[in-house]
Each structure stands twice: as C-alpha cells, then as structure tokens.
Amino acid sequence: MEIENYLAKNLINKFNKKEATIGVIGLGYVGLPLAVEKAKAGFNVIGFDITKDRVDKVNQGINYIGDVVQEDLESLVSNGNLRATDDYKFIQSVDAIAICVPTPLDIYKQPNMEYIKSSIESISKNIEKGTLVVLESTTYPGTTEELVKPIIEEHGFVVGENIFLAYSPERVDPGNKHYNTKNTPKVVGGVNEISTKVAAALYRAVLESDVHEVSSPAVAEMEKILENTYRNINIALANEMAILCNKMGIDVWEVIDAASTKPYGFMPFYPGPGVGGHCIPIDPWYLTWKAREYNYHTKLIEAAGEINDSMADYVVQRIIEILNTQNKALNGSKLLILGIAYKKDIDDYRSSPVLDILKKLNIFGADWIVSDPYVNEFEMNGQTFTTMNLSEELISNCDLVLITTDHSTFDYSLLNNKDKLILDTKNVKKINNCFKL
Structure with a gap:
C-alpha cells in the first residue's frame, strides 16, 4: 500500500529511524514491560500512571513487575530512555501512545470502561495532530470504534486522517520463561488501512516477533477474547472431568497424561481450584455482555464461567469430606494454605481463586494461614494479611494442608x-499420600 498521507509517512519514518517519543498509559503488568521493551528498542519512552508510587519507583529505577529485569529498568532510567509522570500534559510531546489501563468487571459481570474513558478524554485534551493511539487493554469487540474514536473526534480531530487509531491486544503471560513482550506475535487492527500500517510499523520497530495485521479493531478485539475464552472453556472441561473422576474413583491427572499421548486432536488443560489473573476469569464475560446487544445468549461461555467459579465451593466441600475421615469439623479446624498467587512462580494474586476459597472458609469458621514465597502480604475484604514461611512448625500445627499454587520453591x-491430611489441587508429584481434587 502506497501511503499518501503526509502525517502517516512522517510517523512511520520516525518509527523506522527510532526518532519517535512513545507514551505508555498505565504502568502495571502490561504497561511497564511494554514501556521497557520500547525503550530497549531505542525509543524515548514516557510512562504515565495515576499511582504516584509507581511513577516514583520507575523514576528511581526500582522494578515492581516480575517480567521486568531490574537491571534493564535501572539502565534505561539512568540513560534517559525511560521516565514516568502522573501529568497528562506529557501527551503533547509524544508521537505515539499505548493505552494499557485496567478493564475490570463490575458486580454484575459487566465491563467497567471508566479507566479507558478517562484516559481517552485526558489524551484527547492534550494530543497533537499526527499522533498514533493504540488501545491494548482487553475489552469487548467494538470498543475502539464505538467508544474511543468518538471521544477523540469530539475534540476536533479526524481519526484515520490526522490521528491514527488502532487496537493491538496485550499478550502477557506472567512467569512464562520462553515467551515475553518482545518475542510474542502481535495482532494489530486499525480504524482504516493507514492506521493499521502506522501501528504495525511501530511494533515492527520494537518487537522481534511477527506483526499480524487484521482488517479492523473489532477483529483484533474479538481474537483476544477468543484466545482467553478458548482457555477458559477448556479449563472448565478439565475441572468438570476432575469432579466426575473423583466421584468415579479415577485419577484425572493420569487420564489427562494418557490423553496427551495422542499426537493430534488433543491439547492438555488441567484442573485446579479455579481460574485467576486479569484475563481468563474476566475476558469471556466481555463477550457475553456484548452478545446481548445482538440478542444472543453465549451458553457455552457462561456455562464454562459457572463451572470455574464453582471450583471454590468444590474445594471447600472436598476439605470437609477429608476432615470427616478423621472425625473433624471444618469449623475450628486449622488449615495451612500453600499459595495465594493465581499461578506458579509469580507474585500476582489478582482475581486468584484462592481468595474465594478463603472467604468461604471464613463462613464455615475455619482458621487458616497462607504461605507463599512470592507474596508477602495480600488484601481481602478490606483487610491486609501477612503470609508465613513454610516450616515444619506450621505444618505440625495445622489439621490440613491445602495446596492451591504449585510454586517451584516450596x-x-x-x-x-x-x-498430615493434604488436599493437592495442582498434582504436585513430590508429595506422598495426599488427596486430590
């Protein structure tokens, strides 16, 4: 495609020569690694966050995200390639902006778009013509064109002509030792072909991976939902198989291992105490909510969500059954919980299913202690709890050990x-004589 738009050609030229200044809105699990990679690629990067503590830590070269290398952050800050601010006026000096803000669900499992709205409104008040805006936050299909584009145009810009707008979903897998921000393929969809080409040029100048261009932001938004819905549904199938296998006296882990020997047509997913993080337990509900606009009921997606959400109840029921084997009640029993993080070897406990388990244990009057080598303290119901180091004394003083996160360092x-009574929800193979899901 021959690009005739002068502003677009100028921007692509800046990207290719690494002469652009890039802004990143939101310095969390997605935004900070992205800011670091862009700075490492040779761009001048300015990160923004409403949390002053994050801004201060970045400017001091102090890392707080597991997927970021401390030495990289420290070096980039010291040589001036990366800095942070909490003042939106920095937008006036950037050539491209990546938006990486949270998109949580409300209590009715509907998308809360306030973070995106607020960011776009602040950006639109400060943005200059010829700037690229890329939304990376996971959201429902239609967000970029139905929500973001109108707000920008309310401020007198012509999106696709003097402001270039695209959607490129984040693909972050905390703790993954092989794939990270730099080498994971990127999907890009702009509001028009020019916007797509401009956004793709930026990512090709930053990443080592393939950049896959799609025809619209809606396609890119939907593919991200498909990725995580696929995982959510298959995890739900594994969880339902675990429940049935337990009733039938069959080891579900052995079943999955056996099925995995088939070289085609099967991909292993594993059961557990539920699903956590900011993607799998949340993203499918964006699509369920959007589907109502088209008078469609996403039955399979909702059923999978219900199964995964119910695993906390199932785990508590298994605890009750296991304690009963020694004539003990859950009320008053002491439980040692191994792991609050939602997956192994990370410090992230956002939407961790363990939180739901702990809340239900409270209802039954159980006494619990959490051990997690990656999480020193966590918040639940407005309270802060401190985790303990795993020790023989902790084990000796409990009635049951519940393994909810299979950290390698335990x-x-x-x-x-x-x-000791042990309920292992993660199939830790180093343990003898334990109960499983």
Missing part, C-alpha cells in the same frame, strides 16, 4: 511422612 519434602 519445599514439598516437609509434607512427606508427617501424617
């Missing part, structure tokens, strides 16, 4: 030969 040998 010393599982401490659990062997202690004659």
Whole structure:
C-alpha cells in the first residue's frame, strides 16, 4: 500500500529511524514491560500512571513487575530512555501512545470502561495532530470504534486522517520463561488501512516477533477474547472431568497424561481450584455482555464461567469430606494454605481463586494461614494479611494442608511422612499420600 498521507509517512519514518517519543498509559503488568521493551528498542519512552508510587519507583529505577529485569529498568532510567509522570500534559510531546489501563468487571459481570474513558478524554485534551493511539487493554469487540474514536473526534480531530487509531491486544503471560513482550506475535487492527500500517510499523520497530495485521479493531478485539475464552472453556472441561473422576474413583491427572499421548486432536488443560489473573476469569464475560446487544445468549461461555467459579465451593466441600475421615469439623479446624498467587512462580494474586476459597472458609469458621514465597502480604475484604514461611512448625500445627499454587520453591519434602491430611489441587508429584481434587 502506497501511503499518501503526509502525517502517516512522517510517523512511520520516525518509527523506522527510532526518532519517535512513545507514551505508555498505565504502568502495571502490561504497561511497564511494554514501556521497557520500547525503550530497549531505542525509543524515548514516557510512562504515565495515576499511582504516584509507581511513577516514583520507575523514576528511581526500582522494578515492581516480575517480567521486568531490574537491571534493564535501572539502565534505561539512568540513560534517559525511560521516565514516568502522573501529568497528562506529557501527551503533547509524544508521537505515539499505548493505552494499557485496567478493564475490570463490575458486580454484575459487566465491563467497567471508566479507566479507558478517562484516559481517552485526558489524551484527547492534550494530543497533537499526527499522533498514533493504540488501545491494548482487553475489552469487548467494538470498543475502539464505538467508544474511543468518538471521544477523540469530539475534540476536533479526524481519526484515520490526522490521528491514527488502532487496537493491538496485550499478550502477557506472567512467569512464562520462553515467551515475553518482545518475542510474542502481535495482532494489530486499525480504524482504516493507514492506521493499521502506522501501528504495525511501530511494533515492527520494537518487537522481534511477527506483526499480524487484521482488517479492523473489532477483529483484533474479538481474537483476544477468543484466545482467553478458548482457555477458559477448556479449563472448565478439565475441572468438570476432575469432579466426575473423583466421584468415579479415577485419577484425572493420569487420564489427562494418557490423553496427551495422542499426537493430534488433543491439547492438555488441567484442573485446579479455579481460574485467576486479569484475563481468563474476566475476558469471556466481555463477550457475553456484548452478545446481548445482538440478542444472543453465549451458553457455552457462561456455562464454562459457572463451572470455574464453582471450583471454590468444590474445594471447600472436598476439605470437609477429608476432615470427616478423621472425625473433624471444618469449623475450628486449622488449615495451612500453600499459595495465594493465581499461578506458579509469580507474585500476582489478582482475581486468584484462592481468595474465594478463603472467604468461604471464613463462613464455615475455619482458621487458616497462607504461605507463599512470592507474596508477602495480600488484601481481602478490606483487610491486609501477612503470609508465613513454610516450616515444619506450621505444618505440625495445622489439621490440613491445602495446596492451591504449585510454586517451584516450596519445599514439598516437609509434607512427606508427617501424617498430615493434604488436599493437592495442582498434582504436585513430590508429595506422598495426599488427596486430590
């Protein structure tokens, strides 16, 4: 495609020569790694966050995200390639902006778009012509064109002509040792072909991975939802199989291992205490909400969500059954919970299913302690709880050990030969004589 738009050609030229200044809105699990990669690629990067503590830490070269290398952040800040601010006026000096703000659900499992709205309104008040805006926050199909584009145009811009707008979903997998921001393929969809080409040029100048261009932001938004809905549904299937296998006296983990020997037509997913993080338990509900606009009921997606949400109840029921084998009630029992993070070897406990389990244990009057080598403290119901280091004393003083996160750094040998009730929801193979899901 021959680009005749002067502003677009100028921007692409800046990207190719690494002469552009890039802004990143939101310095969390998505935004900070993206800001670091853009700065490492040779761009001048300015990060923005409403949380002053994050801004201060970035400017001091102090890392707070597991997927960011401390030495990289420190070096980029010291040489001037990366800085942070909480003043939206920085938008006036950037050539491109990536929006990486949260998109949570409300209590009715409907998208809360306030963070995106607020960011776009502030950006639109400060933006200059010839700037690229890319939304990276996971959201429902239609957000970029139905919500973001009108707000920008309310401020007198012509999106697609003097402001270039695209959607490119974040693909972050905390703790993944192989794939990270730099080498994970990127999907880009602009409001028109020029916007797509401009956005793709930026990512090709930053990443080592393929940049896949699609025909619209809606396609890019939908593919992101498909990625996580696919995982959510398959995890729900594994969880339902675990429940049935337990009733039938069959080891679901052995079943999955056996099925995995088939070289085609099967991909293993594993059961657990539920799903956590900011993607899998949340993203499918964006689509369910949007589908109502088209008078469609997403039955399979909702059923999968209900199954995964119900795993906390199932885990508590298993605890009750196991304690009953020694004539103990859950009320008053002491439980040691191994892991509050939603997946192994990370410090992220956002939407962790363990939180739901703990809340239900409180209802039953259980006494619990959490051990997690990656999380020193966590918040639940407005309270802050401190985790404990795993020790023989902790194990000796509890009635049951519940393994909810299979961190590699746990010393599982401490659990062997202690004659303790253990419920293992993660199939930790280093433990003898334990109950499983």
